[in-house]
Amino acid sequence: xxxxxxxxxxxxxxxxxxxxxxxxxxxxxxxxxxxxxxxxxxxxxxxxxxxxxxxxxxxxxxxxxxxxxxxxxxxxxxxxxxxxxxxxxxxxxxxxxxxxxxxxxxxxxxxxxxxxxxxxxxxxxxxxxxxxxxxxxxxxxxxxxxxxxxxxxxxxxxxxxxxxxxxxxxxxxxxxxxxxxxxxxxxxxxxxxxxxxxxxxxxxxxxxxxxxxxxxxxxxxxxxxxxxxxxxxxxxxxxxxxxxxxxxxxxxxxxxxxxxxxxxxxxxxxxxxxxxxxx
Numbered sequence: 001x002x003x004x005x006x007x008x009x010x011x012x013x014x015x016x017x018x019x020x021x022x023x024x025x026x027x028x029x030x031x032x033x034x035x036x037x038x039x040x041x042x043x044x045x046x047x048x049x050x051x052x053x054x055x056x057x058x059x060x061x062x063x064x065x066x067x068x069x070x071x072x073x074x075x076x077x078x079x080x081x082x083x084x085x086x087x088x089x090x091x092x093x094x095x096x097x098x099x100x101x102x103x104x105x106x107x108x109x110x111x112x113x114x115x116x117x118x119x120x121x122x123x124x125x126x127x128x129x130x131x132x133x134x135x136x137x138x139x140x141x142x143x144x145x146x147x148x149x150x151x152x153x154x155x156x157x158x159x160x161x162x163x164x165x166x167x168x169x170x171x172x173x174x175x176x177x178x179x180x181x182x183x184x185x186x187x188x189x190x191x192x193x194x195x196x197x198x199x200x201x202x203x204x205x206x207x208x209x210x211x212x213x214x215x216x217x218x219x220x221x222x223x224x225x226x227x228x229x230x231x232x233x234x235x236x237x238x239x240x241x242x243x244x245x246x247x248x249x250x251x252x253x254x255x256x257x258x259x260x261x262x263x264x265x266x267x268x269x270x271x272x273x274x275x276x277x278x279x
Contacts, residue, residue, distance in 0.1 A: 057083070189236075
């Protein structure tokens, strides 16, 4: 029971109709469907497009699935969905009296994406922000995810309507920021970080994609886009959770819808950070 203050306030705003400076704002968090039991939700975000956010989301989901956890991916990048292609999902989403049924990959990862609801896979999604945000909420509330240990949300780039909807209405346990090595990106990383902090979202760390390329002849690493994620991570006080190289084999697996076959440990530290972050 909350302790009474000298002014007679118990600290329990839910039982009080007064308007005062200590009143906590009403939570905008939306419950998921009644048939769902989702233990942890991790958002994968970026300040700009083209840094490999979906690649990181997919790789984390596969690594967690390999450890025996029940995993799902909510593809919140409504205008640029790529998750179904990555995992070779070509079937449309089905629906019954309970709700929308997610597709399952070969290893049992549950997936929902707007591309699974379009008649033509290459049809553009020309919707305004509020409509797109509503679809993301629908995926959270009406998809029958069932029992999941971890749901990864592949957010669209930037700090607009959809990331705001995810941060405000879905109970995230944490967020991982994906970046690339260019100096310009450091400013964009700070924008994504500051948005998360303003929304009281715990930033687990940064993943640097396209970090380097390995010469196939001599095995030497070349930082063709420069470096600097260590500095930005240190400045923000967060961990650098992994460096992913430009890996042609990963791109080929995505093109072939066989991403679950990858064999690398680029994001092992990111997985450890997720497992350690059990609120």
